[in-house]
Every structure is written in structure tokens, then in C-alpha cells.
Amino acid sequence: MPITPDPATLAGAAIIDLADLMDGLQERTGEWPGADTVDIVEGWLSRFSFAVTGGLTPQTAGRAWVLRQWDRHRDDVTLWCDEASALASLAQEVRSSWDDVAGTDGVPYRPPADNQGVVDLYYGPANSRGDAGYTLYPADVSRHVPAPLSLNLADAEACAAANSSALFHPMDGPEDEGLPCIEIAGVLVFAYLDADREAVRVSVHLDTTDEQLVRPDGTVPMVVELADTTVFDNLTPPPAPAQPTGWKARLRRLAGRTARGRADRGVDPHTEDTII
Known part of the structure; x- marks a missing residue:
């Protein structure tokens, strides 16, 4: 073509x-x-530029724990979501090879139950075993983010692209003062266990919402659902109050006619005072 x-x-x-x-x-x-x-x-x-675009912004998308293990037969690197999981895996392998070091240099014949303790005993101080060792350290997982998308909530492709770029910000550990959070188009949604309230707590923060999603009145269109029940919806105005029916409607009509009749006679319907 x-x-x-x-x-x-x-x-x-x-x-x-x-x-x-x-x-x-x-x-x-x-x-x-x-x-x-x-x-x-x-x-x-010469009229063209073939340089790689500089519109990419590095962004930290998460953190991984890098575990490297080596001995005479292998040199492996694995990634873990947290330090405890990596250490537990390492300790499991150490216990399976405990016979290699049991009874030597003061190492007990039975491995201790503590994961860090069993690893330290197996590898010795500062990884002193010459034929085997390990390193375990955290590393940021980064990505390059392209120029901002044209966000339009009516555009299915734009929404799908934004959804696929969502980030999860975990806590670094129990001592971290932050809270687990998902970020999408600048909207921050925190979901966590709240010991003070003794409840599962969900909190939505809109201060950093992408300006393309903010309506002229400063609000962000939002629907919040709990299971199949909508607990918040600011997309449409609330329905008008239902008009009373039955005996309530008859009483209201009677009260209206009574008030109008008193006004026609020059009587204030609220005070019963004559107004003429």
C-alpha cells in the first residue's frame, strides 16, 4: 500500500x-x-534529530530484596519482596546442608530455630567460609515513565493505560511510619489494619490527583463501592426528596389550607396575632 x-x-x-x-x-x-x-x-x-527522547522520568515502582548465594557449584541471584522471606528461604537451604558444618568450630549439631541465627552460624562471621557465602540487600525497582497521558475518563484506552501504570507503595517493615498505598493518576488509596480503631481502614487522598481528572468545581468524579454496595457517588446529583403520600399528604394539604385561611382573615398563622 x-x-x-x-x-x-x-x-x-x-x-x-x-x-x-x-x-x-x-x-x-x-x-x-x-x-x-x-x-x-x-x-x-541533517534536518532530523534521531536522539532518544528525554521526556522519560525515572520513577521508583517498588523495592526488592536481592539474595545472592554462591558456593563451588553455583552462583545464584534471586529477588524477594521482603527481607524476612529471603532470609527464610536461605535458612531453609542452610538447614538442609547443616551436616556439612555440624560439630565444627563450635557449631552445634542441631541448627537453631532462629533464621538469622542459623544463617550466621552456617556461614560464620562476615561470611568467612571461603567456598560459600551470601549477600542480601534491598534495591529499588525503577522504571521510566513516558510523558503524561491525555487522561480522559470517557476514553477506555486512556483509562487502561493509566490503570496499567498504577503503583503500589508497600511499607519497608514494621518500623516504617508509612502505610501501604496504591497510586493511580495521582490518587492515593491507603488500605491498612488500624489497631486504634480495631478495624480495616481505607482512606482516599485526592490532593495530588492529576489535574486532568479534576472537575471545574474542584472535585474529582468518584464512586466508592463496598462489595456490591455503593457507599459514595458524586457523579450524579442526589434524587429529590420523595413527596409524602397517604394520610401524611392529606395532613399537609389541610395545614396549608388552614394557614391560607388565617392569612386571609388577617391573622399571623404562626403567632395567632391579628396583623391588621
């Missing part, structure tokens, strides 16, 4: 210019001489 360049775009206009240059060369020489063609193409290419 032939491609028609669009003269309204910079790239399309440049392609048309190149075609004009080559047509002019053909008219002058009856052919495309190699040297002339190279000069034309070289000058034409």
Missing part, C-alpha cells in the same frame, strides 16, 4: 521536499548520480 506523506506535519513536509530535490536532480541530469544523491540525502537527513 502506497504511503501518502502529510504536508501538514514536519515529517511529511520533509519527505515531500526530498522528493522535489530528487525530481530536480532527475530533470537536470537524466538520472540520480551517486555523488549528487549522497549530497542531497546527507543534507536532508
